[in-house]
Amino acid sequence: MLVLGKRRYVRAKSYPERKVKIVEGAVDLLKNYQYVFLFDLHGLSDRVLHEYRYRMRPYGVVKVIKPTLFKIAFTKAYGGVPAEVAERVRGEVGFLFTNVNPAEVVKIVAENAVRRAAQPGDKAPFDIVVPAGPTNASPGPIISKFGKLKIPTRVQEGKIWIAKDTVVAKAGQEITPEIAEVLRVVGIEPVFEQLRLLGVVWKGTRFVDISDLVIDVSKYRELFEAAAAYARNLALNVVYPTKEVLQVVIPAAHMRATALAVKLGVVTRETLPMLIGRAVAEANALAAAVAHKAPELGLSVATPQAPQQQVVQPAEEAKAQAEEEKKEGLSDEEVAGSLASLF
Secondary structure, three states, X not given: OOOOOOOOOOOOOOOOHHHHHHHHHHHHHHHHOOEEEEEXXXXXXXXXXXXXXXXXXXXXXXXXXXXXXXXXXXXXXXXXOOHHHHHHOOOOEEEEEEOOOHHHHHHHHHHOOEEEOOOOOOEOOOOEEEOOEEOOOOOOOHHHHHHHOOOOEEEEOOEEEEOOOEEEEOOOOEXXXXXXXXXXXXXXXXXXXXXXXXXXXXXXXXXXXXXXXXXXXXHHHHHHHHHHHHHHHHHHHHOOOOHHHHHHHHHHHHHHHHHHHHHXXXXXXXXXXXXXXXXXXXXXXXXXXXXXXXXXHOOOOOOOOOHHHOOOOOHHHHXXXXXXXXXXXXXXXXXXXXXXXXX
């Protein structure tokens, strides 16, 4: 039985010297860099590509290599191309070789976005304002486009002057050909363009999609803050002896110990003022309860007056009043005995 198989392509001619050099250069890059980012070349302007080649020099090398040549170089460097890598390395793609952490590379690429002129079909990244002042445009058909966008103008010194600041596009609005041309005339480049990263070939073994590398910093901050709060609560509950825990636990233990000592009547330097205050309060309460039932004892309860009602008495009157109260009230020994009976 005759079995027909697939025809395998075998190149008869040797590769051109130019392509050989490209492959050799790609092999060297693959051996020197752990990560290879793929980015979309479709619609990417040469200006943006050249800017990124310059700006990414401290972090790696930006190269445009045909997918077929890249796969040949990859095979020479790693002995073969994984299926998931081969599937993604096709079409209009460029390569960024780097040793920087891939998550950091994503941030670096975003921070180095290149400013360019707006093109029809772009989305306004923010409210685009055409400022008042002179332009380099001479009077002509362009004035009608200013008028269509309701931009007040006048002709002065042979140039078109804009009378006042005017918003020509709201954030998210699509840029029309008229808006794009007016922005070009006044020299405004409102669009920031960056490399559209597709993913990264991770150390020659697998392909990681770009969605897995984008880190939401605020989300991770919330997670770390929550974890720190849970850890602190756990440490406080088990009284784990760390600096942060002891700063909270020791003052709380001291307060509980002091409250217990006051309740039990233990006399210490810290509890004595509270014990005396409690004794005085209880003595006053007892005197107030007994005074009207046994008027013969001559008990009186002092009621503090508000500051604005207090009247400063002369020294002689205060002394006389104190002696009178001493005669009518209890002696010092009796007061001391009453206090002792409370403990």
